[in-house]
Amino acid sequence: MRVLLVEDTIGLGEAVQEQISDDGHAVDWVQSLAYADTSVRTTRYDLILLDLMLPDGYGIDFLKTLRQDGDSTAVIILTARDQVSDRIAGLNAGADDYLVKPFDLSELSARVFAVARRYRGNPNPAVSVGDLDINLGDHTVVRNGEPIELTSREWALLDAFLQHPRMLLSRSQLEDRLYEFGAEIESNTIEVYISRLRKKLGRDLVVTVRGMGYRLNTRDR
Numbered sequence: 684m685r686v687l688l689v690e691d692t693i694g695l696g697e698a699v700q701e702q703i704s705d706d707g708h709a710v711d712w713v714q715s716l717a718y719a720d721t722s723v724r725t726t727r728y729d730l731i732l733l734d735l736m737l738p739d740g741y742g743i744d745f746l747k748t749l750r751q752d753g754d755s756t757a758v759i760i761l762t763a764r765d766q767v768s769d770r771i772a773g774l775n776a777g778a779d780d781y782l783v784k785p786f787d788l789s790e791l792s793a794r795v796f797a798v799a800r801r802y803r804g805n806p807n808p809a810v811s812v813g814d815l816d817i818n819l820g821d822h823t824v825v826r827n828g829e830p831i832e833l834t835s836r837e838w839a840l841l842d843a844f845l846q847h848p849r850m851l852l853s854r855s856q857l858e859d860r861l862y863e864f865g866a867e868i869e870s871n872t873i874e875v876y877i878s879r880l881r882k883k884l885g886r887d888l889v890v891t892v893r894g895m896g897y898r899l900n901t902r903d904r
Contacts, residue, residue, distance in 0.1 A: 684729035684799060684842070685860055688712040689719045689745075690761065691737055695784070699732065699761070702788040703795065707822065707839035709862050716740045723749065726859070728756050730795060735762040735773070743776050750777035757798045761786070796820055810845065812901060815884060817845070824884065831883055836861060840876050844889065844899035853896040873897075 686703055690696040691714040700710045711726070713719050716737050723731070731749075735742035746758055760773045763784040770781045779798050782791060796819070800808065808820035816825045822838050824831045833841065843852065843860040854873045861876075877889055877897060890898045 684708045684795075684839075684846075685727065686710045686795075687719065687722050687726075687728045687731045689716070689731065689737065689742065690714065690734045692734075698788060699791065702792060703732075705835060706792050706795070707835040707842060708795075709839070709860060714738070716742070716745045719745060723754065723756070730757045730759065730798065732791075732795075733758055733760050733778075735760060735764055735769075743772055746773070746776045746778060757801075759791075759794060759798060761791075812845075812848075812888070812899070813885065815888075817841075819845070826884075833880075833883065836876060837879055837883070840873075841880060841884075844897075848899050848901050851892055851896045851898045857897070 686708050688696060688699055688703070688710055690699065690712065696712050696714065700712050703710045711722060711728075713722055714737075716739050719731075719733075719737075722728075733742045733746060737745075742760065742762070746760075749756070749758070758778045759780040759782060760778045761782050761784060762769070762773075765783045773781050779801070780794050782794060796808075800819070808818055810817050810819065814826055815831075817823070819842070822833070824833060824841075839861050840857065843857055857873050861873075877891075881888055887900050890900050892898060
């Protein structure tokens with residue numbers, strides 16, 4: 684997934700960015716609502732992790748504006764404000780979940796995954812593709828009882844295909860799913876990761892449509 688983190692506390696921002704990146708997601712981290720506004724207007728995100736108390740405003744107002752503009756991106760509020768009234772205000776403004784600081788990073792990962800499942804319309808973390816049994820929750824892939832290890836980037840690429848099983852995805856779309864702003868990307872990076880997935884999971888897993896992009900092969904192989 685492509686995630687926007689809006690958090691002005693440096694230590695926490697670094698920890699959350701590292702955690703979510705280790706989970707296989709691309710994370711853009713901004714420290715003000717002004718930068719957050721620019722980001723959502725120029726980039727399509729799957730999830731926003733939103734602090735409430737920012738240097739230039741209140742996160743709830745930012746969230747309300749998003750929803751009023753018709754933006755349905757999933758939002759998890761991260762805040763030290765733990766009053767019930769604050770939680771109600773956040774949820775009523777359109778948040779999908781609310782996590783009070785300090786929080787355990789593994790719990791954050793679980794909540795990110797739970798919100799992502801709901802937005803995909805499939806609450807079941809277990810999916811099958813051909814002879815592969817894939818668990819989206821614990822990032823495992825098994826073939827005939829044998830586990831297959833994937834790196835975080837390989838998993839992120841597989842996850843992008845699983846989110847859009849019938850869609851043709853261009854190289855630039857896949858790069859957006861794997862890399863945050865400012866990352867240096869070699870011209871053949873996606874091709875390299877596609878090749879690695881095919882070696883590990885089967886040469887027919889991903890279909891190449893020359894000059895256009897790639898598509899997950901959902902037929903029995």
